[in-house]
Amino acid sequence: MTTFGAIGIAGSGLNVYRHWLDAVSDNIANVNTVRSTDESAFQARYIVAEANGADNGGGVHVAGAAFGDAEGRLVYEPTNPLADTDGYVRYPDIDLSSQMTQLIMAQRGYQANAAVIDRAKDMYSTALTIGRN
Amino acid sequence: MTIPAISAVTSTVAPSSYLATTPTQSTSATDGAFASTLASAVDNVQGLQSNADSLAIKAVTGDLADVHQYTIAATEASVTLELAAAVRNKAVDAFSEIMRMQA
Numbered sequence: 001m002t003t004f005g006a007i008g009i010a011g012s013g014l015n016v017y018r019h020w021l022d023a024v025s026d027n028i029a030n031v032n033t034v035r036s037t038d039e040s041a042f043q044a045r046y047i048v049a050e051a052n053g054a055d056n057g058g059g060v061h062v063a064g065a066a067f068g069d070a071e072g073r074l075v076y077e078p079t080n081p082l083a084d085t086d087g088y089v090r091y092p093d094i095d096l097s098s099q100m101t102q103l104i105m106a107q108r109g110y111q112a113n114a115a116v117i118d119r120a121k122d123m124y125s126t127a128l129t130i131g132r133n
Numbered sequence: 134m135t136i137p138a139i140s141a142v143t144s145t146v147a148p149s150s151y152l153a154t155t156p157t158q159s160t161s162a163t164d165g166a167f168a169s170t171l172a173s174a175v176d177n178v179q180g181l182q183s184n185a186d187s188l189a190i191k192a193v194t195g196d197l198a199d200v201h202q203y204t205i206a207a208t209e210a211s212v213t214l215e216l217a218a219a220v221r222n223k224a225v226d227a228f229s230e231i232m233r234m235q236a
Contacts, residue, residue: 004209004212014199014201124212125215131223
């Protein structure tokens with residue numbers, strides 16, 4: 001464990017939540033991305049977090065991304081230029097309310113890790129005042 | 134006449150179990166140990182400061198991927214600087230205390 005163990009661990013948490021925020025932002029941006037039925041729908045991106053082993057000094061890292069359903073939702077929109085002969089287009093299977101919930105979770109997680117860094121810094125500063133007259 | 138450079142001495146002594154368990158701090162009681170410790174601490178602070186500086190340059194040029202990278206580096210640099218200053222102040226206090234000793 002290094003001198004700034006807590007700060008490093010919380011920093012890894014910040015990194016993961018930042019990636020989660022990016023993924024949610026991408027999903028929300030593409031919530032209305034329409035594709036034709038002969039290609040796959042936009043797939044929602046989900047961040048897979050994985051705990052670092054104890055030999056890595058703890059913390060967390062992004063193990064990769066999981067992707068949502070490529071099938072999507074078939075919506076009848078005959079006026080859409082991408083519609084097939086039956087009038088259907090493919091919307092991504094993204095639940096906007098679920099994405100908003102995840103947005104708040106990512107934000108709160110980021111804030112919590114930032115608070116840990118602040119508290120750790122305060123504690124290190126307290127240690128420096130030991131024995132000061 | 135060219136003088137060949139002396140090649141580096143490569144140690145062929147395998148570390149015994151005794152050497153492996155001997156603490157490396159055992160030589161720190163020699164003269165100037167505190168000076169070298171303080172110098173390496175200052176080097177450490179300088180390294181952290183230059184890391185924070187390069188991240189600051191990345192931040193203002195738009196190359197910084199994570200905002201928290203810079204703030205964490207700056208925090209670590211400042212806390213380490215405070216630590217080095219505290220150690221130096223303690224040492225100066227001890228030195229002054231010794232200098233005040235009268236027979």
